[in-house]
Amino acid sequence: MERHFDTSLRELKEQLVVMASWVERAIEEATQGLQLSSLERLENVYELEKKINQSHMSVDSACLKLLALQQPLATDLRLIFAIIKINTDLERMGDQAVNISRNAREYIQAPPMKPLIDLPIMFQEVRQMVGVALDSFVKSNENLARDVLQRDDRVDALKNKIFKDTLEHLKTHADQIEQGLTLILIARNLERIGDHSTNIAEDVIFALTGEDVRHASQAATIKNVLKSSS
Amino acid sequence: MERHFDTSLRELKEQLVVMASWVERAIEEATQGLQLSSLERLENVYELEKKINQSHMSVDSACLKLLALQQPLATDLRLIFAIIKINTDLERMGDQAVNISRNAREYIQAPPMKPLIDLPIMFQEVRQMVGVALDSFVKSNENLARDVLQRDDRVDALKNKIFKDTLEHLKTHADQIEQGLTLILIARNLERIGDHSTNIAEDVIFALTGEDVRHASQAATIKNVLKSSS
Numbered sequence: 024m025e026r027h028f029d030t031s032l033r034e035l036k037e038q039l040v041v042m043a044s045w046v047e048r049a050i051e052e053a054t055q056g057l058q059l060s061s062l063e064r065l066e067n068v069y070e071l072e073k074k075i076n077q078s079h080m081s082v083d084s085a086c087l088k089l090l091a092l093q094q095p096l097a098t099d100l101r102l103i104f105a106i107i108k109i110n111t112d113l114e115r116m117g118d119q120a121v122n123i124s125r126n127a128r129e130y131i132q133a134p135p136m137k138p139l140i141d142l143p144i145m146f147q148e149v150r151q152m153v154g155v156a157l158d159s160f161v162k163s164n165e166n167l168a169r170d171v172l173q174r175d176d177r178v179d180a181l182k183n184k185i186f187k188d189t190l191e192h193l194k195t196h197a198d199q200i201e202q203g204l205t206l207i208l209i210a211r212n213l214e215r216i217g218d219h220s221t222n223i224a225e226d227v228i229f230a231l232t233g234e235d236v237r238h239a240s241q242a243a244t245i246k247n248v249l250k251s252s253s
Numbered sequence: 254m255e256r257h258f259d260t261s262l263r264e265l266k267e268q269l270v271v272m273a274s275w276v277e278r279a280i281e282e283a284t285q286g287l288q289l290s291s292l293e294r295l296e297n298v299y300e301l302e303k304k305i306n307q308s309h310m311s312v313d314s315a316c317l318k319l320l321a322l323q324q325p326l327a328t329d330l331r332l333i334f335a336i337i338k339i340n341t342d343l344e345r346m347g348d349q350a351v352n353i354s355r356n357a358r359e360y361i362q363a364p365p366m367k368p369l370i371d372l373p374i375m376f377q378e379v380r381q382m383v384g385v386a387l388d389s390f391v392k393s394n395e396n397l398a399r400d401v402l403q404r405d406d407r408v409d410a411l412k413n414k415i416f417k418d419t420l421e422h423l424k425t426h427a428d429q430i431e432q433g434l435t436l437i438l439i440a441r442n443l444e445r446i447g448d449h450s451t452n453i454a455e456d457v458i459f460a461l462t463g464e465d466v467r468h469a470s471q472a473a474t475i476k477n478v479l480k481s482s483s
Contacts, residue, residue: 076467079468083334084465096321104313104317104320111341204434211438238306
């Protein structure tokens, strides 16, 4: 028979997984809404964000209750600690989906600028990165989590390329400056979603192994970081 | 005589306060470096960020140890819970100071664009906001924390004004587009620092009162949020 504590912890994990599915959905709606110029899909993000925000508070409250009533130790404590952090990242990913949705709304209502050549590639990379990060949590799989850390450089490179190409384009199309800035901000929003996925992966590794890889991975990629300045 | 637990908790708070002073200093160096075109001051941010990152890990580790060994209850548990979250926000504020420093480096090495009219005002607003948020933690003062929540709209409005004015300027100065984008990104970095200050204030209120004001304040300012899309 499952102990009361195990039941509560399992329910907490399940709650986080449901919340994560809304976050994935919000990112999907925001990016698809832009690609398909669908205001309706962009609107869907707001309803999802409300649910994400409610979960954000109720996951924290469940974590606090578990810590207070059950006084977990070792592995269980590490898992709850990771969930507290993952919860924060998920909520901010929801905020970024809303930012994308708002920016996309402006973008698709103005005259088209130029084909969104690299943005759909970045959408795909970021959605995959989010998917693998969440999968690593659901499956308690360290390898998947480490895979996420490798993907961050690709996302950063795509963002830098979109910045550069858009700036180049605007030099000869100054009248499209609002549109160009909107694209750049969307690329920035996506990069932030990638960063949150990295945070989640780092927290999963910590929960599973007790190893804090956070600023180690930062030190290793410092050269890349120094190239990107936004 | 102070209990062992109280000593540990006091030391943890002190550690967070030292970390917070580095964060304030990093923001100061980044913004002053830009205003005074001082590469040296911009460089100082990197050393500070290293210290912030080390503290980030050691504060988390101390929180986990306290939770594991002391199994705190009620008020103490809420305080530790808040510290875990504030620690994350402080580290990200350090990241944003680094972003400002990098963007500022590009900005001051290129030909000057136009006077930074509103940016110094935004620097001041954000530095004050950070100061009041940290003060509310140090002094366990709910009123100060609530004051921070009021300041967020002003910072957002300043960011929107900088976006708008810069875009307007660029329409007739397309050759300055890189410089303009850099300014916009700095305004965005500052806005994010303001958001993290809001998070800290919300965590202080939770630690002191048990009230979770996070998405309540979001709901109240939803109208303003909807106007701003970046």
